[in-house]
Structures are given as C-alpha cells and as structure tokens.
Amino acid sequence: MSDHSLSDHPRRLRPTTEVLTRGFDPTLSVGSARPAVFRSSTYVFESPEAAEHAFNLMAGRTAFNPGEQVDLVYSRFNTPNAQITEDHLVPLEEGAAAALVFNSGMAAIMTALMAHLKPGDALVYTVPIYGGTQHLIEDVLEPWGIIGVPVVAGETALIAQTIATTPKLKVVLLESPANPTLKMTDLASAAAAAKQRGALVMVDNTFLGPAFQHPLLLGADIVLYSATKYLGGFSDLLAGVAISKDPAVLAPVRSKRSLFGNILAPDECWILDSRLPTVHLRMNKQSKNAQRIAEQLVEHPQVAKLYYPTLFTDPEQLRIFRSQCDFPGAMFAIELKGGKPAAFQFLRAVKLARNAVSLGGVETLACHPKSTTHSGFSEEACALAGVTDGLVRVSIGIEDWRDLLDDFTQALGTIDSLA
Numbered sequence: 262m263s264d265h266s267l268s269d270h271p272r273r274l275r276p277t278t279e280v281l282t283r284g285f286d287p288t289l290s291v292g293s294a295r296p297a298v299f300r301s302s303t304y305v306f307e308s309p310e311a312a313e314h315a316f317n318l319m320a321g322r323t324a325f326n327p328g329e330q331v332d333l334v335y336s337r338f339n340t341p342n343a344q345i346t347e348d349h350l351v352p353l354e355e356g357a358a359a360a361l362v363f364n365s366g367m368a369a370i371m372t373a374l375m376a377h378l379k380p381g382d383a384l385v386y387t388v389p390i391y392g393g394t395q396h397l398i399e400d401v402l403e404p405w406g407i408i409g410v411p412v413v414a415g416e417t418a419l420i421a422q423t424i425a426t427t428p429k430l431k432v433v434l435l436e437s438p439a440n441p442t443l444k445m446t447d448l449a450s451a452a453a454a455a456k457q458r459g460a461l462v463m464v465d466n467t468f469l470g471p472a473f474q475h476p477l478l479l480g481a482d483i484v485l486y487s488a489t490k491y492l493g494g495f496s497d498l499l500a501g502v503a504i505s506k507d508p509a510v511l512a513p514v515r516s517k518r519s520l521f522g523n524i525l526a527p528d529e530c531w532i533l534d535s536r537l538p539t540v541h542l543r544m545n546k547q548s549k550n551a552q553r554i555a556e557q558l559v560e561h562p563q564v565a566k567l568y569y570p571t572l573f574t575d576p577e578q579l580r581i582f583r584s585q586c587d588f589p590g591a592m593f594a595i596e597l598k599g600g601k602p603a604a605f606q607f608l609r610a611v612k613l614a615r616n617a618v619s620l621g622g623v624e625t626l627a628c629h630p631k632s633t634t635h636s637g638f639s640e641e642a643c644a645l646a647g648v649t650d651g652l653v654r655v656s657i658g659i660e661d662w663r664d665l666l667d668d669f670t671q672a673l674g675t676i677d678s679l680a
C-alpha cells in the first residue's frame with residue numbers, strides 16, 4: 262500500500278522482519294503504529310476521471326502502467342485491510358510475490374480452482390484430501406464438467422505417471438502431508454511432471470506452512486491455506502489465503518473473488534494481520550512440543566502406532582520429509598489398541614486437550630476422525646487414508662509439553678483400567 266515500503270530496499274529483508282515492516286504506511290492511518298480497521302463499503306474518487314480510469318483498469322479496457330494498482334473502489338473488490346494483510350502474507354511464504362485473502366480456506370480453494378478450470382478440463386488431485394475439497398470436486402466441479410482424477414498421496418511414481426497421461430490436464434492439486442496420517446507427497450516431483458504438461462500446480466499447505474514447508478520453491482504455482490488454522494492461530498477466526506510467485510497467476514483468481522464476493526471482511530483481516538508476526542514463534546513452539554510428546558507417547562503400551570514425521574519408518578516417506586520439510590510440525594495421530602471404545606475413552610479422559618475438530622491453534626485439540634472429520638468416507642476410503650476405529654488425531658498447542666504428556670499418559674491409563 263505504501264510508496265515508502267521497506268520492501269523496495271534492494272536487499273530483501275527476512276520474513277520475520279518484513280512481516281512487521283512491509284507495506285503498511287502509518288501516514289495513511291493518521292499515524293497509527295498498527296493498522297486501523299477501514300469498514301467502509303465504498304471509496305470516494307478524486308475525480309470522475311479517476312473513477313472512469315479505475316473501472317477501465319478493472320475491466321481490462323486500459324492496460325496497467327508499471328507498478329500501477331486499481332484505486333480503492335468498493336469493498337467486494339478490495340479494502341485497505343485486505344491489502345495490508347496480503348502485503349504481510351507475502352514475506353511469510355518463501356518465493357511469494359502476491360497474495361489474496363478469502364473468508365475461509367474453502368473459499369480460497371474454490372475460487373482458485375474455478376478461476377483456472379473450465380468445463381472439459383481435467384484436475385489431478387491427491388487423496389486423501391481435505392473432505393470439503395473432495396466434496397467440492399465431486400459435488401460441484403464434476404457436475405459442472407471438470408474431470409476429477411484422484412491419485413494416491415505419497416506414491417511418487419504413480420503421481421508422476423498420472424500427471425503425464427491424464428488428457429486435458431489443466432490443474433494438479435496436492436495436499437501434503439495428508440490428513441490424518443501425515444502421508445507426504447513429493448511436491449517437487451509432481452510439480453516437475455506438471456510443468457511438462459503445462460499444468461498449473463496448487464498445493465494446500467495448511468498443515469505445515471508457512472513456517473515448515475515452502476511449495477513455491479519446489480515448483481508450485483499457487484499455495485492455498487485454511488488461514489483458520491496456523492495463520493489465524495487462536496481458533497477464533499475463519500479465513501483463507503491464496504499465494505503465488507506470479508501475480509498474473511492470481512489475477513483471474515482476484516477477479517473471480519470480486520464476483521463471488523468472498524473476500525475476507527475488514528475486521529477479520531485486521532485480526533488475521535495481527536496474528537501474522539507470531540506465526541513462526543507459535544509454529545516452532547507447537548512443533549517442538551509435538552515432537553517431544555509424540556516421541557515419548559509412541560512407547561506407551563496402549564499405543565499401537567503413532568503417525569508423526571520423525572517416527573516414519575517407510576524410507577520413501579522419510580526421504581520426502583527430510584528433503585521437503587524444515588520441521589515435523591504439530592500434528593500427530595495415535596492408533597490406540599482397543600479400537601473405538603479406547604479412542605472414545607481417551608477423548609473423554611483428557612483434561613487439558615479439548616475434544617474438537619480443526620487444528621493449528623495455540624490450544625491443544627484432539628478428535629476421532631472416523632466419527633467426525635472422515636465420517637462421510639466409505640470403508641475403502643477410510644482404509645486408504647489409514648482412518649481406523651482406534652485412531653485419534655491431535656493438534657498440539659503452546660502449553661507446557663510436560664503437562665500435556667502427563668495428561669495424555671493419565672488418559673491412556675484409564676483405557677488400561679477398562680480392560
């Protein structure tokens with residue numbers, strides 16, 4: 262938003278500096294050190310000529326001059342708070358040049374896909390994928406004429422082959438790690454295969470980004486987020502983000518957002534923006550906590566299996582994790598001996614972790630995927646995704662890890678006493 266932006270400095274600043282210094286110009290907010298909220302639904306033009314020019318630019322009747330942006334016009338198209346938040350998101354995503362904010366993660370995914378697909382085009386996507394995304398593909402995009410081609414996450418050669426052989430391929434949508442067992446897909450390999458076909462690569466980076474996985478550096482064109490999770494960080498906000506290294510790739514997404522009216526509202530932008538400077542701090546602490554807890558819980562006699570990147574045993578999964586992720590992240594899934602009764606008892610017995618879906622907040626959450634997030638999955642789809650009766654998914658927060666470990670251990674002890 263500002264002509265005085267530090268990002269104009271020849272040396273690019275590091276993300277944790279730029280998120281606090283880029284874009285926002287206090288002189289445009291009566292000197293306020295942090296952004297104000299601009300709730301206006303419409304903006305006053307300097308002149309009728311400026312209004313005419315803005316509409317010509319938006320409609321593509323007039324070409325942009327280098328560095329030119331459309332003036333603020335109407336809040337379904339753009340707002341100061343959306344612009345400020347987008348300016349602060351860019352440095353957080355390595356390799357990014359432009360960002361767009363949406364009123365949910367699903368809104369970001371839907372808008373990006375609808376902007377880059379038309380009836381008759383094919384979309385290759387990894388499964389398991391977030392349930393909402395799967396419904397969107399099967400219940401909206403396929404009836405609309407898109408050919409959806411699912412491919413099993415983590416199968417590097419099969420994914421490359423599917424991308425190479427799918428007719429009319431336009432978009433490849435990858436989600437890594439997959440929910441809830443954290444199966445990882447080799448993003449660079451899939452992106453290289455997609456480039457050969459001239460297809461666009463989108464990556465849902467909600468589980469590990471922006472701190473620990475950087476898809477734009479691995480060849481992705483658009484990175485998508487449920488900002489409801491780590492970016493928002495406090496489980497009190499719904500938001501979504503699309504980020505790209507190429508503003509031209511986001512241009513059609515921006516114009517669909519203006520039509521759909523799913524831009525993030527000014528108050529929500531203000532909240533999300535205030536959370537961005539701490540996303541690295543929170544994610545680092547959450548990941549360290551999760552690693553300490555997971556690596557001890559795996560030894561518990563009630564635990565049949567614990568899914569966590571540092572505990573992967575499959576060499577290909579370990580290779581992908583080590584080459585693709587900076588840290589293992591704050592999610593793990595515990596396969597309990599004793600099936601559903603054991604899983605439900607564990608969820609009843611935990612005192613610190615809350616039994617809720619969602620993830621990425623500063624508070625620890627746990628849920629039973631088979632009866633909640635994955636309850637719409639068929640038995641085959643559950644088996645493919647590793648969703649069993651005894652599986653509990655955990656999102657670790659910023660509490661003291663020793664208290665959480667004690668809590669999980671006492672909860673596991675109550676299962677034992679049931680037997």
Ligand SMILES: Cc1ncc(COP(=O)(O)O)c(C=O)c1O
Pocket residue numbers: 365366367368391393436440465467468486487488489499500501619
């Ligand atoms: C990986 C992933 N992508 C997308 C979404 C959808 O995000 P939202 O709930 O913000 O629409 C979720 C929500 O849980 C998710 O886990």
